[in-house]
Amino acid sequence: MIIFYIKGELFVRYQLGARERERLLESLPLTDEQRDFLIHHVKRGKKTIFANIMAKDKGIVLPGQTTNEEIEQLLDEWILDDYIDNGFVNPETRCECGRPLRYQYIVRHKTTNEKRRFGIDHFEEHTNISSTIIKDILKGFHTIDYELDELLVKISENWSLSEVVPYLPNEFKLSEGIKQYIDNDIPLLDRQIELLKKEIRLFVNQPQRLIDIVPSNVEKSLERQENDQISFDFGIDDSIHEVATTLDNNNVQINLGLTLEDQIFQFVQEGISSARVICELLIKHEQVFSVRYITGKPKIFVRVCQYLDSLVDQGIIKNREILGTDDRIYNI
Incomplete structure (x- = not known):
């Protein structure tokens, strides 16, 4: 050591x-x-x-x-x-x-x-x-x-979890990856401990609302034009895949066509649980253009999460795990 x-x-x-x-x-x-x-x-x-x-x-x-x-x-x-x-x-x-x-x-x-x-x-x-x-x-x-x-x-x-994380809030749900270690009586890695502490802080500070997945102010300030409105064409077929992104009062609104929504849902049905991976698959199969924020995150990420969240609200997708602003995990 x-x-x-x-x-x-x-x-x-x-x-x-x-x-x-x-x-x-x-x-x-x-x-x-x-x-x-x-x-x-x-x-x-x-x-x-x-x-x-x-x-x-x-x-x-x-x-x-x-x-x-x-x-x-x-x-x-x-x-x-x-x-x-x-x-x-x-x-x-x-x-x-x-x-x-x-x-x-x-x-x-x-x-x-x-x-x-x-x-x-x-x-x-x-x-x-x-x-x-x-x-x-x-x-x-x-x-x-x-x-x-x-x-x-x-x-x-x-090693004992209680010595490094003495407090787990009621109703706090461990991520699946961390839960596997605890269930098998295996210590957590230092990087997992830091992630767990971060997730607990987010849970305690924002217990009643979802964590904002809108890009950071730094990203938005770099993208913003004088009229605070930017349009991007994410798709190959303009009539289906045209996506308009409006940055106004820290809100993002993006419209997807039915073809993209069907493809996103199909990926989830095939076992792709990461919203970030779904975005990259859409790019790989040339269903959307590779337009990204300075962090490398695809700009379509926000809308993909919004659509999948709507499926959660409808009870079509039953599980959702929020990994800070980096990713969201969805399962049938």
């Missing part, structure tokens, strides 16, 4: 060596469920890192809570199909070059369905992904390893 300060604020990095990580995994009194959860955390995390960086290379910036399954809907090239940790160098698990591996990465090209199997050192050689992207991917993989270190250290120290 490395402790350091930035501008007087305490930060902790949990960084174990490979042997210490293995020792804790073997020595801690973990249940089978906890061990499986930790292994799945690493596998899921590395797949999400890979997908996020490939999406970012295409100019798509998504909130950290977006699942790798949803991100992969936006990709047409390489995705990380699987990650295998044998626990030892296994002659049955080899790199494309023939070398036996302990850790094997299996990538699949979504368009051609071609699969490649290799060790961490041969990413660039076997995928033709640029060295810059590979560097970011490997850096992200190390972050996931550090998260595993953090969880192992906290388990060894008998």
Whole structure:
């Protein structure tokens, strides 16, 4: 564990060596469920890192809570199909070059369905992904390893949620991601603790109304013209997809056609729960233009949320989770 300060604020990095990580995994009194959860955390995390960086290379910036399954809907090239940790160098698990591996990465090209199997050192050689992207991917993989270190250290120290979050308001609903950790008796990561504290503050300060998803004043001031009205054409077919955006007294009004609304609802029915991902899918399939705020958020995001909220009000969609101003999650 490395402790350091930035501008007087305490930060902790949990960084174990490979042997210490293995020792804790073997020595801690973990249940089978906890061990499986930790292994799945690493596998899921590395797949999400890979997908996020490939999406970012295409100019798509998504909130950290977006699942790798949803991100992969936006990709047409390489995705990380699987990650295998044998626990030892296994002659049955080899790199494309023939070398036996302990850790094997299996990538699949979504368009051609071609699969490649290799060790961490041969990413660039076997995928033709640029060295810059590979560097970011490997850096992200190390972050996931550090998260595993953090969880192992906290388990060894008998971490308790009540010590870091002493107050959970009545009727406060934990996000599904955080709930999975608590249900499996796994400590929360520091980043999850900060997110939980933020969600609690928002809940306490605004218990009776939805959190405003209108773009920030900074974004609006950059977009505003003298008459406080801006029009954008988000679609390919003007008669169906013309979208008028009016910024007036901090309100946003956008009109969608029936074709877009049907497509949005279809995405939800197919299991796409993130409003941000739905926006990116509309852009990918050229149903709306890629017009964005300076944060990278598509401008269609507000209207997509408004339409999905209307389905919640009608009882068609039963669940809604608000992730601050970054995203909203909807489920049938």
